[in-house]
Amino acid sequence: MDATSLSNALERMSMEDILMAMKDLQLKNQALQEENHRLITTPSIPNTTSSPVLLPDNSAAADAGSSAQDSASNTKTQSLFDDKES
Numbered sequence: 001m002d003a004t005s006l007s008n009a010l011e012r013m014s015m016e017d018i019l020m021a022m023k024d025l026q027l028k029n030q031a032l033q034e035e036n037h038r039l040i041t042t043p044s045i046p047n048t049t050s051s052p053v054l055l056p057d058n059s060a061a062a063d064a065g066s067s068a069q070d071s072a073s074n075t076k077t078q079s080l081f082d083d084k085e086s
Contacts, residue, residue, distance in 0.1 A: 001009075010018065 013021075
């Protein structure tokens with residue numbers, strides 16, 4: 001989206017819509033920062049056995065949940081722009 005189309009979209013949006021979109025972006029940024037912190041601070045587990053050890057992957061379930069939430073959030077944000085352009 002170029003600057004002109006962004007400006008036009010923002011002109012058609014209500015202040016409430018803009019605040020909701022900004023809050024959504026703030027929540028996404030916070031989630032990314034928390035995920036980065038988790039990835040940085042998670043200690044690596046040295047392999048001390050000769051056979052591979054399978055650990056349960058709790059992040060897959062968490063990622064699925066956040067992915068669904070992000071998808072819903074993206075749909076909501078996109079619909080804000082679409083509603084005003086109609």
